[in-house]
Amino acid sequence: MSTAPTLLSVEGLSKSYGGVHAVREVSFALRAGEILALIGPNGAGKSTCFDMLNGQTTPGAGRISLLGGDTTGKKPREIWRLGVGRTFQITATFPTMTVRENVQVALVSYGRQLFNLWASTPRFARDEAGRLLELVGMSGYAERPCGELAYGDLKRLELAIALANQPKLLLMDEPTAGMAPRERIDLMRLTAGIAREKSIGVLFTEHDMDVVFEHADRILVLNRGSLIAEGSPEEVRRNPQVRAIYLGEGLVYDARHREGLPS
Amino acid sequence: MAFYFVQFLTGLASAASLFLVASGLSIIFGVTRIVNFAHGAFYMLGAYVAFTLTERFSGALGFWAGIVVASLVVAVVGVLVEMVLLRRIYHAPELFQLLATFGLTLMVQDLVVMIWGPNDLLGRRAPGFRGAVEFFGQNIPTYDLFLIALSPIVLGLLWLLFQRTRWGVLVRAATQDRDMVAALGVNQKWLFTSVFALGVFLAALGGALQIPRDAVHHALDLRIIVDVFVVVVIGGLGSIIGAFVAAVLVSELNAFGILIFPKISIILVFLVMAVVLIVRPWGLFGKQEAPARRTPGLTVNPWRPLSQGERIAAWAGLAVAAMLPLVSGDYALTVGSEIAIFVIFAASLHFLMSVGGLASFGHAAYFGLGAYGIAFLAKMAGLPMIACLLLGPLLGCLGAAIFGFFAVQLSGVYFAMLTLAFAQIVWSIAFQWVAVTGGDNGILGLWPEKWAAGPASFYWLSIGIAALAVAALRIITFSPFGYALRATRDSLLRSEAIGIDAKRIQWTAFVIAGTVAGVAGALFAYLKGSVFPDSLGISLSVDALVMVLLGGVETVSGAVIGAIVYKMLSIWLVSQTDLSKLVLGGVIVLMVVAFPKGIVGMLETLRNLRRRSEPAKPALLKSRIEGAE
Numbered sequence: 001m002s003t004a005p006t007l008l009s010v011e012g013l014s015k016s017y018g019g020v021h022a023v024r025e026v027s028f029a030l031r032a033g034e035i036l037a038l039i040g041p042n043g044a045g046k047s048t049c050f051d052m053l054n055g056q057t058t059p060g061a062g063r064i065s066l067l068g069g070d071t072t073g074k075k076p077r078e079i080w081r082l083g084v085g086r087t088f089q090i091t092a093t094f095p096t097m098t099v100r101e102n103v104q105v106a107l108v109s110y111g112r113q114l115f116n117l118w119a120s121t122p123r124f125a126r127d128e129a130g131r132l133l134e135l136v137g138m139s140g141y142a143e144r145p146c147g148e149l150a151y152g153d154l155k156r157l158e159l160a161i162a163l164a165n166q167p168k169l170l171l172m173d174e175p176t177a178g179m180a181p182r183e184r185i186d187l188m189r190l191t192a193g194i195a196r197e198k199s200i201g202v203l204f205t206e207h208d209m210d211v212v213f214e215h216a217d218r219i220l221v222l223n224r225g226s227l228i229a230e231g232s233p234e235e236v237r238r239n240p241q242v243r244a245i246y247l248g249e250g251l252v253y254d255a256r257h258r259e260g261l262p263s
Numbered sequence: 264m265a266f267y268f269v270q271f272l273t274g275l276a277s278a279a280s281l282f283l284v285a286s287g288l289s290i291i292f293g294v295t296r297i298v299n300f301a302h303g304a305f306y307m308l309g310a311y312v313a314f315t316l317t318e319r320f321s322g323a324l325g326f327w328a329g330i331v332v333a334s335l336v337v338a339v340v341g342v343l344v345e346m347v348l349l350r351r352i353y354h355a356p357e358l359f360q361l362l363a364t365f366g367l368t369l370m371v372q373d374l375v376v377m378i379w380g381p382n383d384l385l386g387r388r389a390p391g392f393r394g395a396v397e398f399f400g401q402n403i404p405t406y407d408l409f410l411i412a413l414s415p416i417v418l419g420l421l422w423l424l425f426q427r428t429r430w431g432v433l434v435r436a437a438t439q440d441r442d443m444v445a446a447l448g449v450n451q452k453w454l455f456t457s458v459f460a461l462g463v464f465l466a467a468l469g470g471a472l473q474i475p476r477d478a479v480h481h482a483l484d485l486r487i488i489v490d491v492f493v494v495v496v497i498g499g500l501g502s503i504i505g506a507f508v509a510a511v512l513v514s515e516l517n518a519f520g521i522l523i524f525p526k527i528s529i530i531l532v533f534l535v536m537a538v539v540l541i542v543r544p545w546g547l548f549g550k551q552e553a554p555a556r557r558t559p560g561l562t563v564n565p566w567r568p569l570s571q572g573e574r575i576a577a578w579a580g581l582a583v584a585a586m587l588p589l590v591s592g593d594y595a596l597t598v599g600s601e602i603a604i605f606v607i608f609a610a611s612l613h614f615l616m617s618v619g620g621l622a623s624f625g626h627a628a629y630f631g632l633g634a635y636g637i638a639f640l641a642k643m644a645g646l647p648m649i650a651c652l653l654l655g656p657l658l659g660c661l662g663a664a665i666f667g668f669f670a671v672q673l674s675g676v677y678f679a680m681l682t683l684a685f686a687q688i689v690w691s692i693a694f695q696w697v698a699v700t701g702g703d704n705g706i707l708g709l710w711p712e713k714w715a716a717g718p719a720s721f722y723w724l725s726i727g728i729a730a731l732a733v734a735a736l737r738i739i740t741f742s743p744f745g746y747a748l749r750a751t752r753d754s755l756l757r758s759e760a761i762g763i764d765a766k767r768i769q770w771t772a773f774v775i776a777g778t779v780a781g782v783a784g785a786l787f788a789y790l791k792g793s794v795f796p797d798s799l800g801i802s803l804s805v806d807a808l809v810m811v812l813l814g815g816v817e818t819v820s821g822a823v824i825g826a827i828v829y830k831m832l833s834i835w836l837v838s839q840t841d842l843s844k845l846v847l848g849g850v851i852v853l854m855v856v857a858f859p860k861g862i863v864g865m866l867e868t869l870r871n872l873r874r875r876s877e878p879a880k881p882a883l884l885k886s887r888i889e890g891a892e
Contacts (some may be wrong), residue, residue: 080762092757105750106761108743116743145565
């Protein structure tokens with residue numbers, strides 16, 4: 001994996017609001033096909049970091065390069081054009097369209113047909129949309145109004161939309177937030193499978209440590225805006241600093257929890 | 264120099280009323296999130312009631328008591344309106360709130376004429392402020408000085424009220440987060456009602472204080488509301504200090520604009536507003552609004568292109584319409600042509616509103632520009648009719664391109680207010696620039712050429728173009744562009760995240776809608792044989808909104824049915840009663856409260872319900888159960 005090309009490299013990324021350093025001198029790199037988790041307690045700067053990567057927030061300092069080009073301060077839609085798919089913590093889809101149409105709109109944009117006044121969208125890239133829905137296991141819901149979907153299905157639909165531009169990098173902000181435990185594992189398995197198959201790099205933030213430790217190849221730990229640890233799940237699990245400030249409670253709880261259960 | 268100073272003071276004096284009304288609007292908006300279109304009506308009522316009371320009460324005390332009592336009386340009317348109407352629509356979409364309060368405005372217009380008659384009324388001079396002060400040979404009315412002193416005093420009192428009283432703290436808290444205030448156990452109903460009462464009191468006071476300066480008449484409401492919208496767009500909705508600064512700014516621009524561009528002084532205000540919107544889109548003192556909430560309780564019927572059967576039905580409908588000249592006389596054909604023209608107009612607005620989610624309150628501007636485009640081309644350039652019909656709407660297109668660029672920078676109520684203000688500016692230009700537009704006398708003698716001159720041939724031309732326009736808008740709705748536009752309406756966040764430039768898409772939609780409206784206006788000019796500033800007016804813009812609402816906002820082509828029903832109804836109504844505005848306003852209010860889906864929306868819902876009751880689900884359910892396992 002270390003021979004895969006670098007997709008994303010971040011150097012000295014910083015942002016402060018007033019006197020508060022939300023993110024301080026964060027640097028890391030992400031390779032093609034790698035699944036990288038960004039974790040940290042509430043207020044650690046994960047979301048600010050994420051918003052800077054996808055262009056919603058302008059970085060205070062530092063440099064972001066995507067696929068070799070500088071994308072610091074670019075707009076979300078420009079970053080999308082470079083091949084970055086995006087899912088949101090609270091799903092953002094088009095509720096008045098059907099599931100298939102949601103994907104079709106993304107395909108319209110990818111095919112640069114946004115100002116086409118003539119073609120029929122319901123027939124546009126129908127099969128391609130169908131394939132994407134099949135990939136995320138949503139074929140059976142293609143003609144359903146998106147507004148009627150259950151939350152877990154919306155998350156899968158978002159994944160299909162995010163895959164429409166054949167991304168090289170997926171940015172997923174808390175992909176399993178608000179889902180049932182079983183759904184979380186299914187969704188992350190699905191994502192990891194697609195990412196490995198298509199050699200897509202994935203960067204995600206997550207609160208559920210089971211999800212993180214099961215699926216991440218590498219983990220970045222943020223605390224109070226600074227990167228305090230980086231490494232494989234095993235390394236991060238063993239890191240005393242991480243245990244002390246962040247995983248401490250979680251692991252203790254986890255151990256007791258396990259002991260209490262007659263497996 | 265003295266002259267300019269006096270002009271400056273006159274501007275300040277005019278700012279007083281503007282500030283009172285605008286601050287009332289802002290306070291109400293801050294807490295209830297309703298842009299109260301009826302605010303102009305309350306201003307006008309304040310003036311009328313104060314006129315009556317000051318005539319009745321004698322003496323200096325009587326005059327001032329009359330002013331205050333009039334404002335209180337109108338505030339009580341406001342409380343009734345809040346309790347009976349507004350409480351039912353606090354959770355409705357903004358468009359419906361604007362329309363309902365506009366319906367009220369219409370009703371008040373007729374009621375005022377019923378009670379006080381149609382003529383201008385000249386009120387008493389204010390006791391103690393009858394004279395003038397001389398300043399280097401220029402006269403300054405002392406009443407103006409009184410008004411100049413009044414607005415900072417009112418501003419200070421409002422500041423005290425909001426900073427120093429428990430009620431003020433609650434209002435400020437509700438302005439920031441009304442759900443949290445409700446969760447803390449504050450009686451929301453009482454708070455909203457009292458805020459509305461204060462806002463209406465300020466509006467009525469603004470109107471009452473105008474009677475020594477200005478005649479009272481029944482067009483005051485629309486005149487002030489447009490100025491007030493401009494003020495709050497510049498100053499920022501919800502900010503009282505913003506209302507003060509912007510009221511002064513707008514009044515001074517008006518006062519000096521008359522010196523600089525006497526014919527089209529309003530251009531100056533427009534330029535300032537445009538600059539403010541580019542630099543600070545939420546106004547000088549405003550804050551960015553959270554994205555507009557989605558319509559709760561309105562389930563959306565997914566759109567789809569016409570089925571084979573529906574297509575045949577549409578052709579059949581058109582064929583039946585085309586046979587009208589075989590059975591009816593010239594009058595019916597003229598009415599038919601007018602209905603066809605309004606189908607085009609309503610469909611263009613419907614496209615912008617339902618597909619783009621952009622509720623324009625000034626769509627008549629582009630209708631009227633199309634009409635004036637024809638007039639210029641035919642009368643000045645002497646072009647043949649076909650060339651005029653093709654080129655005339657381009658003026659609507661141009662207007663939509665310029666105004667649309669600014670309008671799409673905003674959304675929701677700001678968008679509505681801005682489009683209304685733009686339309687009013689175009690109207691003022693048409694009205695004031697007599698040398699080019701003929702002003703109030705309009706441009707006459709625009710008749711169609713021989714081939715289209717007969718009522719039957721003009722009717723066929725109109726319904727032909729209407730069918731083309733509606734079909735074209737449908738095609739665009741289902742085109743990739745139409746979907747991109749819907750995407751920006753459904754979720755700005757997601758559409759930006761899939762590479763859609765929302766502003767450019769919305770601007771394009773605005774231009775398309777403006778051009779189609781221009782086509783309607785062009786035909787209208789030929790139908791009437793003349794063009795007047797009325798065809799740019801607010802009432803025409805609102806007619807279009809009502810047609811869209813009547814047909815159903817959330818449908819694909821509801822406006823067609825809405826336009827036909829509304830136009831027939833209003834033509835019939837005008838022939839039956841003198842109080843058409845009262846009835847129309849009542850119908851609008853009733854529709855918003857009881858019937859928000861419109862005719863076509865109701866039909867679709869009924870059809871979907873019937874379809875759903877059929878057993879169509881098992882296969883899907885099965886796959887879902889399997890998926891869950």
